[in-house]
Amino acid sequence: MRQINTTTQLLPHQQAAVDKVRGIKVSGLFMDMGTGKTRTVIELAKLRAPRIDHVLWICPVSLKETVRREIMKHTDCTPEDIYVFGDKTDSALPKDKLWYIVGIESFSSSSRVTMAANAIITDKTFVVMDESSYIKGHNAIRTRRVTLLAEKAKYRTILTGTPLTQGIVDLFSQMYFLSPKILGYKSFYSFEANHLEYHPKRPGLVVRAHNVPYLAEKIKPYVYQCTKDECMEIPDKLYKTRWVRLTDEQEEAYEAAKEKFEHDMDELESRYTISYMSDDYPDSFWRRSSMLIFRLFTSLQTIVCGFERVRTGRDSFELRRYDSRRTEALLDVVRSLPEDKVIVWAKYLNSIEDISEALCEEYGKEKVCLYHGGLNAKQRDAELDRFEAKDGARFLVATQSCGGHGLNLQFCRWQIFFANGFKYSERLQAEDRCHRHGQRRHVTYIDLCASDTIDEKIDEALTKKGSLLDAFRREVKRIKDDKDTGKADKVKKLKEMVRKL
Incomplete structure (x- = not known):
């Protein structure tokens, strides 16, 4: 593997992790979400570059895009240096x-992908198992396949912030992936x-673990462990982004929405060109x-969320659902968190329904x-009481427009x-x-964003403490007030601006 250069500095606890495991071939990084496991592994890959041919990074499907972006963020690698497995990879x-x-x-589902991964594995491959709790089931197909695959590689690392979600039983498969000798x-x-x-009457139900100190001593040389509160001198607010890709169905709908905007603009331009023969369009044209543009923003955002309301008549709409990652x-993020209460903010009621259904199926309606x-x-207050109860509900799924004001959480x-x-x-x-008087812990905010979509524009505007709508209004006004550009060219500029969404 050619030498790679990193573009960001390690934090002290990340350097401590690297110092502990760089001299051994197999290791586990049991680090809380937000402490920088990805950056730590990238440093290990950099140090091992002369002795490895490439890195095989295994992670939840929904994390693939985030990993790709993190590699490019922290190194001098380009998109051409990275290959992301797809549905048709062989x-x-x-x-x-x-x-x-x-x-x-x-x-679990594709022998073709397993064979493709096997085709690139050598004894010089560095295998990273990200969110290793996904292979905690010793008899699961994916656990057996991934473990067998990784046996060829000298260098292996597992990453997780929650290594023992169900107790000591989860430890075996993760350590076996690294080496049975551990x-x-x-x-x-x-x-x-x-x-x-x-349990004597319930097969498979573990009621007690034995010789735990023995296991702790066995894994100690191979594991670096830290929690967010232990290792980080950090601001009260911490931010993370989980990137996803649109499905083919969403991409098609996304482009269709932009094409419809251009069609509507053509009709508007044609109507005003006939009615107004002056050198510029009136204010009413720009208001419309x-x-x-606002209608397009809403359409694009609903599409990336997995649905779209399509007008079928003057006063009628059809709700279309799209396959979405x-x-x-969201579920992958939740699984990586400790058993704490979580607030999920959504913008649309259709999203509330999707989120609620997924969480209820995974964790129970209660x-x-x-x-x-x-x-x-009255109903909202009752729901809030359930969430605030110490042993009550774990998740509050809310809209910002309703829950974003006046609540003390x-x-x-x-x-x-x-x-x-x-x-x-x-x-x-x-x-x-959450970030208010009485909060004694660091608050973490996790954004779900779709790559190469309006999500990036929204994120960019929020990072600058601004409004996407205001930013576009300013741009529209700039185009409108440009005295050196004809009205036809102004419309072209407007369309070009929208094509970049």
């Missing part, structure tokens, strides 16, 4: 890349015979143009509360933004439901 994939990123779920057991059955006690990305304008005040430290509003003030209000 053994004919290019063999000259520095980084290969593949979704762990693919190993725990000293060649099979799960010998491991369970020495460390697990099951702004309305079309966004909800699965764990999910809703807070939105479709409920009356400083007992919660995790917020996930399924979709943002267009205004920074709305975002700040939502953030400050």
Whole structure:
């Protein structure tokens, strides 16, 4: 592997992690979300570059785009250096890349992907198992396939912030992936015979773990562990972004929405050209143009969220649903968090329904509360009471427009933004439901964003503490007031601006 250069500095705890594991071939980084596991592994890859041919990064499917972006953010690598496995990847994939990123779920469902990964594995491959809790089930197909695959590689690292979600039983497969020599057991059955006690009447239910200190001592030389509160001198607010890609169905709808905008602009331009023979269009033209842009913004954002309301008549609409990776990305984020309460902010009621359904299916209906304008005040208060109860619901799924004001939720430290509003003030209000007097822990905000979409424009505007709508209004005004440009060219500039969304 050619030498790569990093473009960002390690934090002290990341350097400590590198110092501990750089001299061993297999290791585990048990680091909280937000402490920079990805950056730490990139440093290990940089140091091992002379001894490895490439990195095979296995992660949840919804994390693939985030990993790709993180590699480019922290190194001098270009998109040409990275290969991301897709639905049609097979053994004919290019063999000259520095980084290969593949979704762990693919190993359960696709023998083709497994064979493709096998085609690039050598003894000089550095295998990274990101979110290793995904292989905690010792008998799962993906666990067996990934473990067998990784045996060829000398260098292996697992990453997780939650290594033991169900207790010590989760440890075996993750350590076995690194090396059977770490725990000293060649099979799960010998491991369970020495460390697990099951319920006499409920097969598979672990009621007690034995010899835990022995296991802790066995893994200690190979594992670096840290929590956010232990290792980081950080601001109260922490920000993370989980990137996803649109599905083919969403991309098609996304481009169709932009084409419809151009069609509507053509009709508007034609109508005003006939009615107004002056050198410029009247203010009413620009007001209507702004309305079309706002309508487009809403359409594009709903599409990236997985649905779209399409006009079928003068007063009638059809709700179209699209295959989307966004909800699965949300679940992956939640699975990586500790068992704390979580607020999920959504912009649309259709998204509230999708999120609620997914969380209820995974965690149970009693764990999910809703807070939105479709409920009356009494219903919202009852839902809020359930969420605030110490042993009550874990998730509050709310719209920023309804829950972003007046609520005191400083007992919660995790917020996930399924979709943002267009205004920074709305975002700040939502953030400050937790970040307020009485909050004793760092608050983490996690944004779900689709690459190469309006999400990036919204994120850019919010980062600058501005409004996407205001930014576009200013741009429209600049085009309108340009005295050196004819009215036909002004419309072209407007269309070009929208094409970049």
